[in-house]
Amino acid sequence: MNSSDQRLPLTVITGYLGAGKTTLVNHMLRHAGGRRIMVLVNDFGDIAIDADLIESQDGDTLTLANGCICCSMGGDLFYALSDALDRQPRPDHLLIEASGVADPTRISETARAEPDLRLDGTIAVVDAVGFADRVADSRIGSSVVRQVAAADLIVITKSDLEEITELAKLKTQLAEFAPGARQLDANFGQVPLEVLLGGLPSAEVTARAHACSHHDHPDDHEDLYLRWSISGDFRYDRQTLRSLLENLPAGLLRLKGIVQFNADEGLGLVQVVGRRAEITSLSARFEGVMQTNLVAIGLKGQMEPADLDRLFA
Amino acid sequence: MQTVVYAARKIITMVPNRPEATHVAVRDGRVLAVGSLEEVSGWTSSDGGEQRLDETFADKVLLPGFVEGHAHMMAGGIWQFTYVGFEDRISPEGMLWEGLKDIDAVTQRLRQIESELAPGVPLIAWGFDPIFLTAHRLNRFDLDEVTRDRPIAVIHSNFHLMTVNSNALDLAEFDRNTDVMGVDRGEDGEPTGELQEMAAMFPVMRRLKIDIRSLARTDGGIRAYGKVCHRSGVTTATDLINDLPIEDVELIAAITGEEDYPARLVPVLNAHTAPADEIAAQALKLREMSTEKLRLGSIKIITDGSIQGFTARMRWPGYYKGPDHGIWNIPPEQLMTAVETLNAAGVHMHIHVNGDEASEVTIECVAQALTKNPNPDHRHVLQHCQLADAAQFRKIRNLGLCVNLFANHIYYFGDKHYELTVGPERAERIDACATALSEGVPLAIHSDAPVTPMGPLFTAWCAVNRVTPSGRVLGAAECISVEEALRAVTLGPAYTLHLDHEIGSIEVGKKADFTVLEDDPLAVDPMVIKDIGVWGTVLGGRLQPIS
Missing domain, CATH: 2.30.40.10 (Urease, subunit C, domain 1)
Structure with a gap:
C-alpha cells in the first residue's frame, strides 16, 4: 500500500529528559520488522542504542544489524533532514528524537512543508511520576506543556509506579493540554510498532466490513489492542469523509488506507494518527486497488468495531 | 635584525x-x-x-588591531549571493554595494543581476531588511516582476525569513492549499511569497541548494572572511561556532598560514554535536593544533534563541507583546552537565545567552561547576548576554565570567525591543555596557556578522551613542565613553579569548597587530566615529593597506 506514496514518513519523538524517549526508540529499533528506520538524535545526545543491536559504528553513525541507522543531528535539523532525504538508499522511516526542550512543531511543520516528507506523527513520551513537577517548574514547564500539546500520541511511561488516582489525574491533565491526542500506557515502551510507526497490514479484500480480531497476530499486545478493517465498494463525499475523520472513536490510534470518492473524483489515501487526519488525492494510476480498503488499530474497550462499521460502511 | x-x-x-x-x-x-x-x-x-x-x-592614527569576539566565517562566503540591504556595504573584493532605500531599488538590482545569470540558475539575494522598508512588505509580485522564469529567493538580514517568487513557490509546491506554519498567506488565500522560519524555508532552500553551512567551509569562503575582517580593520576574528572536522581544520590552517592571509582566526567548536566528555576531548586535541594565526580549543554552547524571534528565554514577566517566555535550545539540566564536564576538563567556553532567564540559569550552572572544580582564570564568556540586569552582572563578576555584549543590536533592533519585544524599561538596559564596566565585568562588544555588518568602529559607535534608527537614545545611562568602547573592541575581546598577553594593546612584547585609521576617534564628534576611514591593518609587522 505504501507504493503509492514516495514521501519519507517522519515521526517526531518528544519528551523531557528521563521520560523514556531512548527506551522507546530502542523498542522501535528492536521491533523494526524489516523497516529500515533512520534515527536522528538531537544535540548533546548520547546515541544510547542497546549494544546488542549495533553492528558497526562510523563516526557519528551507528549501523544496526537489521538495517536501521542512527546518527547525531549535530544541533542542525536542516542539514540532518537534507542528508536523510539524500541518503541512498532512502530509509523507510525517519525517526527524530527531539531534545528535551525542543519545540516539536518546528520539526513536524518542516515535515508538513517539505513535499518529499510526510509527517507520520508526533509522539510525546510522558513520565507518569515526574510530569506534574516538571509542569510546575517555571523554567521548563512551558516547554513540557508545548511538547504534549503538539502530540498526536502520548505514551505514558512508569505508570505502574504511580497510584491509580494520581494516574487518572495525570490523564485528565494531559487531555487538557492536548485535547484529542490519544494516550497509551506503556511500561518499557511496549507498544505495537504499527501504533507507533504505522504500516498497518492491508485489509483482506472482502465485500463487507468486519472486525478482524480473529486474525492471527502473534504478539502479546492482543489483550490491549483491537484491529478493524473494511474493504469493498464504499464511496464517500470528500467533505463528509473529512468530518467522519474528525469524529473517530477516542480509542482509535491509527487508521490508514485507500478510499473511493463519489462520482469521478478518484481515490484518496487516508492516514490518521491520533487526532490528526490527512487525505491525499491519488492518481488513477494507483496500482491494483480499485476500491475502499481501510485498516485501523485502537484500544480495546475504547473503540467498538460496530461504531467504525457504522461510520464507514 | x-x-x-x-x-x-x-x-x-x-x-x-x-x-x-x-x-x-x-x-x-x-x-x-x-x-x-x-x-x-x-x-x-x-x-x-x-x-x-x-x-x-x-x-594616520594607530590602534591595537581590532578583535572581533563574536562573528561567523560565513560573513565572507555570503557575498556569493546578491546584496540587497539598506546600508551601503563593501564586498570582500572591494566593490561598493549601495544601500537600497526602497523596494523598487531592490527589484531593479535583482533585474540587473538576473540578466547576467545563466538560464536555470536560481537568483539568491541576502541582507534584505524589512525594518527599513516600510511602504509595503516585499512579496512574490515584486519578485515576479523581476522574473518568473527562474526561482528567486531573497534572504532577510536576520536569516530567519525569506521572500521568494512564484517560480520558487511552485518548486516547493506551496499554493493556496498549503497550511504550514510560516508560509505567509494573503487575504486572497494565496502565499504572499514570505516564508518565516526553518520549516517554511526548508523546501525552497533544499531545492535552490542554498547551503549556508558550506559558505564557511570552502577555500573561497575562508579567504573572503579574511578580506571582510581586513576591510573593517580587524586583525583577529572568531568564527563562533564550527563543527571543525579535521579536514576543515587542515584547510583553515593552510590558508591562514599563507603570509598574506590578513587576519588571525579563532574558530570555536560546536559543543552540540556529541556528549560533553567527547567534546572536551576534541577541544583539547584541537588546542594542540593551534598556530600563530589559528587559535583553537574553545567551545560554544547555545542555550536559547533570539529576542527579536521571541525565542530568548525570559524571566518573569516574559515578553512585552509576545507569547510566553521563549524557547530553550537545550534543557537546563543538560546545560548543567555540559558546563560541569567541560569546565572540569579545563575547556574554555563561550555560552550564548540572550534572555535574562538564559543568563540566570547559565550563571547558576557555572557557579555549581566552579564550586565542584575550581578553575582559576577560566574566563568563560557569556555571549550576547543582552538582558542581564545589575544583579546578574555582579554575579558574573564574582564568578570570573566575561561578557561579550551585542552592541550592534542596540541600533538594529532597539526600536523593536522598546515597542514590541521587551518593552521600554528592559529595552533601555539591553546590552548594558556601562553597568558591566561599573560592576567590574570584563567587557567585549561584537557584531555577530553577518547578522549585522562587521565593523568595530560601528560597534563602538553603538555602545557610545546607543541611538536607534528612530532617533531614540536607548538607555542613556548605559552609554560608555569612546575610550571604553575602543578597549571593548581590542583588549576586551582579547581577554575573552585568552589572548590579551599577545594582542589587544600596543605594548612591548606584543604582536605588532595594528588598525590604521584616517582620523582620531578620540578627537572627533562621537557621533561620527563610525564614519572614520580604515586605511588598513598591520599584522605581525606586515603592512596591509586596503587596496
Whole structure:
C-alpha cells in the first residue's frame, strides 16, 4: 500500500529528559520488522542504542544489524533532514528524537512543508511520576506543556509506579493540554510498532466490513489492542469523509488506507494518527486497488468495531 | 635584525602609563617599544642592527588591531549571493554595494543581476531588511516582476525569513492549499511569497541548494572572511561556532598560514554535536593544533534563541507583546552537565545567552561547576548576554565570567525591543555596557556578522551613542565613553579569548597587530566615529593597506 506514496514518513519523538524517549526508540529499533528506520538524535545526545543491536559504528553513525541507522543531528535539523532525504538508499522511516526542550512543531511543520516528507506523527513520551513537577517548574514547564500539546500520541511511561488516582489525574491533565491526542500506557515502551510507526497490514479484500480480531497476530499486545478493517465498494463525499475523520472513536490510534470518492473524483489515501487526519488525492494510476480498503488499530474497550462499521460502511 | 620605527599622528595604546604615543618600534613582528621617537630609538642604537624610520602612518592614527569576539566565517562566503540591504556595504573584493532605500531599488538590482545569470540558475539575494522598508512588505509580485522564469529567493538580514517568487513557490509546491506554519498567506488565500522560519524555508532552500553551512567551509569562503575582517580593520576574528572536522581544520590552517592571509582566526567548536566528555576531548586535541594565526580549543554552547524571534528565554514577566517566555535550545539540566564536564576538563567556553532567564540559569550552572572544580582564570564568556540586569552582572563578576555584549543590536533592533519585544524599561538596559564596566565585568562588544555588518568602529559607535534608527537614545545611562568602547573592541575581546598577553594593546612584547585609521576617534564628534576611514591593518609587522 505504501507504493503509492514516495514521501519519507517522519515521526517526531518528544519528551523531557528521563521520560523514556531512548527506551522507546530502542523498542522501535528492536521491533523494526524489516523497516529500515533512520534515527536522528538531537544535540548533546548520547546515541544510547542497546549494544546488542549495533553492528558497526562510523563516526557519528551507528549501523544496526537489521538495517536501521542512527546518527547525531549535530544541533542542525536542516542539514540532518537534507542528508536523510539524500541518503541512498532512502530509509523507510525517519525517526527524530527531539531534545528535551525542543519545540516539536518546528520539526513536524518542516515535515508538513517539505513535499518529499510526510509527517507520520508526533509522539510525546510522558513520565507518569515526574510530569506534574516538571509542569510546575517555571523554567521548563512551558516547554513540557508545548511538547504534549503538539502530540498526536502520548505514551505514558512508569505508570505502574504511580497510584491509580494520581494516574487518572495525570490523564485528565494531559487531555487538557492536548485535547484529542490519544494516550497509551506503556511500561518499557511496549507498544505495537504499527501504533507507533504505522504500516498497518492491508485489509483482506472482502465485500463487507468486519472486525478482524480473529486474525492471527502473534504478539502479546492482543489483550490491549483491537484491529478493524473494511474493504469493498464504499464511496464517500470528500467533505463528509473529512468530518467522519474528525469524529473517530477516542480509542482509535491509527487508521490508514485507500478510499473511493463519489462520482469521478478518484481515490484518496487516508492516514490518521491520533487526532490528526490527512487525505491525499491519488492518481488513477494507483496500482491494483480499485476500491475502499481501510485498516485501523485502537484500544480495546475504547473503540467498538460496530461504531467504525457504522461510520464507514 | 631589522627594526622599523613607525611614526604616526597618534598611537592609541590601551596602556595606562602611556595611553598615547607618536612612535612604535617593531622587530620580528612584535612591538619593541612605544613612546616618543627618542624613547623608542634607544633600542635600535644598542642592538647594532639596522633601523629604519617609516613615515607611512605620519598622518594616520594607530590602534591595537581590532578583535572581533563574536562573528561567523560565513560573513565572507555570503557575498556569493546578491546584496540587497539598506546600508551601503563593501564586498570582500572591494566593490561598493549601495544601500537600497526602497523596494523598487531592490527589484531593479535583482533585474540587473538576473540578466547576467545563466538560464536555470536560481537568483539568491541576502541582507534584505524589512525594518527599513516600510511602504509595503516585499512579496512574490515584486519578485515576479523581476522574473518568473527562474526561482528567486531573497534572504532577510536576520536569516530567519525569506521572500521568494512564484517560480520558487511552485518548486516547493506551496499554493493556496498549503497550511504550514510560516508560509505567509494573503487575504486572497494565496502565499504572499514570505516564508518565516526553518520549516517554511526548508523546501525552497533544499531545492535552490542554498547551503549556508558550506559558505564557511570552502577555500573561497575562508579567504573572503579574511578580506571582510581586513576591510573593517580587524586583525583577529572568531568564527563562533564550527563543527571543525579535521579536514576543515587542515584547510583553515593552510590558508591562514599563507603570509598574506590578513587576519588571525579563532574558530570555536560546536559543543552540540556529541556528549560533553567527547567534546572536551576534541577541544583539547584541537588546542594542540593551534598556530600563530589559528587559535583553537574553545567551545560554544547555545542555550536559547533570539529576542527579536521571541525565542530568548525570559524571566518573569516574559515578553512585552509576545507569547510566553521563549524557547530553550537545550534543557537546563543538560546545560548543567555540559558546563560541569567541560569546565572540569579545563575547556574554555563561550555560552550564548540572550534572555535574562538564559543568563540566570547559565550563571547558576557555572557557579555549581566552579564550586565542584575550581578553575582559576577560566574566563568563560557569556555571549550576547543582552538582558542581564545589575544583579546578574555582579554575579558574573564574582564568578570570573566575561561578557561579550551585542552592541550592534542596540541600533538594529532597539526600536523593536522598546515597542514590541521587551518593552521600554528592559529595552533601555539591553546590552548594558556601562553597568558591566561599573560592576567590574570584563567587557567585549561584537557584531555577530553577518547578522549585522562587521565593523568595530560601528560597534563602538553603538555602545557610545546607543541611538536607534528612530532617533531614540536607548538607555542613556548605559552609554560608555569612546575610550571604553575602543578597549571593548581590542583588549576586551582579547581577554575573552585568552589572548590579551599577545594582542589587544600596543605594548612591548606584543604582536605588532595594528588598525590604521584616517582620523582620531578620540578627537572627533562621537557621533561620527563610525564614519572614520580604515586605511588598513598591520599584522605581525606586515603592512596591509586596503587596496
